[in-house]
Amino acid sequence: MVTRAVVLLxxxxxxxxxxxxAKEERRELYPLSFAYGQRHGSELDAARRVAASLGVRPxxxxxxxxxxxxxxxxxxxxxxxxxxxxxxxxxxxYVPARNTIFLSIAVGHAEVIGADEIWIGVNxxxxxxxxxxxxxxxxxFQRVIETGTKSGVETGKPRIRAPxxxxxxxxxxxxxxxxxxxxxxxxxxxxxxxxxxACGHCDSCILRxxxxxxxGVADPxxxx
Amino acid sequence: MVTRAVVLLxxxxxxxxxxxxAKEERRELYPLSFAYGQRHGSELDAARRVAASLGVRPxxxxxxxxxxxxxxxxxxxxxxxxxxxxxxxxxxxYVPARNTIFLSIAVGHAEVIGADEIWIGVNxxxxxxxxxxxxxxxxxFQRVIETGTKSGVETGKPRIRAPxxxxxxxxxxxxxxxxxxxxxxxxxxxxxxxxxxACGHCDSCILRxxxxxxxGVADPxxxx
Numbered sequence: 001m002v003t004r005a006v007v008l009l010x011x012x013x014x015x016x017x018x019x020x021x022a023k024e025e026r027r028e029l030y031p032l033s034f035a036y037g038q039r040h041g042s043e044l045d046a047a048r049r050v051a052a053s054l055g056v057r058p059x060x061x062x063x064x065x066x067x068x069x070x071x072x073x074x075x076x077x078x079x080x081x082x083x084x085x086x087x088x089x090x091x092x093x094y095v096p097a098r099n100t101i102f103l104s105i106a107v108g109h110a111e112v113i114g115a116d117e118i119w120i121g122v123n124x125x126x127x128x129x130x131x132x133x134x135x136x137x138x139x140x141f142q143r144v145i146e147t148g149t150k151s152g153v154e155t156g157k158p159r160i161r162a163p164x165x166x167x168x169x170x171x172x173x174x175x176x177x178x179x180x181x182x183x184x185x186x187x188x189x190x191x192x193x194x195x196x197x198a199c200g201h202c203d204s205c206i207l208r209x210x211x212x213x214x215x216g217v218a219d220p221x222x223x224x
Numbered sequence: 225m226v227t228r229a230v231v232l233l234x235x236x237x238x239x240x241x242x243x244x245x246a247k248e249e250r251r252e253l254y255p256l257s258f259a260y261g262q263r264h265g266s267e268l269d270a271a272r273r274v275a276a277s278l279g280v281r282p283x284x285x286x287x288x289x290x291x292x293x294x295x296x297x298x299x300x301x302x303x304x305x306x307x308x309x310x311x312x313x314x315x316x317x318y319v320p321a322r323n324t325i326f327l328s329i330a331v332g333h334a335e336v337i338g339a340d341e342i343w344i345g346v347n348x349x350x351x352x353x354x355x356x357x358x359x360x361x362x363x364x365f366q367r368v369i370e371t372g373t374k375s376g377v378e379t380g381k382p383r384i385r386a387p388x389x390x391x392x393x394x395x396x397x398x399x400x401x402x403x404x405x406x407x408x409x410x411x412x413x414x415x416x417x418x419x420x421x422a423c424g425h426c427d428s429c430i431l432r433x434x435x436x437x438x439x440g441v442a443d444p445x446x447x448x
Contacts, residue, residue, distance in 0.1 A: 097332035108321035132372035148356035
């Protein structure tokens with residue numbers, strides 16, 4: 001029987017690689033994206049391009065406006081920090097409870113379509129200091145599924161799959177290149193210009209750029 | 225220092241009582257309601273009335289359309305079961321991952337406003353067979369907060385408070401009456417008529433009606 005999988009697809013480098021890995025493992029793929037009021041809304045176009053390039057159905061886009069709450073440089077009128085990677089603990093680009101909200105909605109979607117798995121491209125190595133990208137968090141959320149959902153109580157599913165969680169950014173890039181991911185289609189920058197070009201200086205750009213250098217892969221990113 | 229609390233307020237009997245208990249415990253109250261495409265949208269009017277009657281600020285209403293997923297008698301074109309309480313395991317009125325989605329958004333809200341607690345009126349005794357109303361679920365979600373959020377990692381907060389979890393419906397009603405809750409303002413029915421009158425036969429109506437009888441309190445509900 002085919003394993004059905006919801007894949008969280010932001011359109012960034014990590015989620016694109018996650019989608020490619022899930023495809024390689026012959027899952028039946030249901031990409032899920034979020035329009036949450038992010039200032040880098042060009043992510044969503046990237047998500048659609050990435051899905052199309054991998055021959056996967058287009059993402060379901062779930063709209064919810066996290067700007068109602070504010071509190072993050074990604075959704076509120078707070079400057080995105082530049083050239084400051086590692087300078088603080090949890091950075092201002094942290095969106096409160098974002099992965100928890102996204103996983104919750106993915107669980108609802110998975111239950112309705114009968115998906116066995118939820119794939120998420122969190123990464124605890126070359127990450128930006130976000131707590132909701134670590135193995136302990138993923139394990140805790142799995143327990144929420146097992147105790148709090150109809151499918152979880154009955155079958156233990158859906159299971160969360162986080163295939164990048166222990167990889168470095170360079171390892172992720174090498175794996176994606178093997179699988180034919182076109183990183184020129186992906187979008188990672190937190191603060192792109194009007195044309196969609198990456199700023200090159202936010203945490204996300206810095207990690208991405210360093211990853212390409214370390215992987216020995218030409219960086220296809222269009223910088224401003 | 226005042227303890228700041230987000231209170232999930234659906235406008236039903238349980239959440240109204242929860243709000244009254246939190247007020248009694250002198251919390252600084254931030255009610256949070258959801259417009260999620262529920263067929264009983266009159267809940268939201270009830271939430272506003274309940275907050276006003278308790279002298280609490282109006283609820284922040286967070287909109288997200290769970291109808292995108294369907295799969296529940298509360299949000300999709302599936303008949304609400306009548307006169308069938310206990311006839312099945314987890315009933316068709318179960319909305320996939322609803323409390324998980326609501327708690328996740330409450331966590332985001334709590335982080336931004338610096339709230340110490342999230343109050344939720346879940347109840348594991350006279351409940352309708354939903355898994356996301358049980359103590360094991362609440363404990364699992366607390367762990368998600370502690371591992372996955374900035375405030376949770378740094379301080380263990382917000383803490384989830386579920387003061388009704390071990391109470392019977394009659395006990396909840398007696399407690400609310402002591403605290404001055406006007407249950408005539410609350411709305412519990414899953415399938416009200418156009419005027420907002422309760423059907424009297426869905427699981428929620430049956431539990432509510434039986435609770436008033438057992439509590440020896442006159443039932444102020446307007447039935448169709």
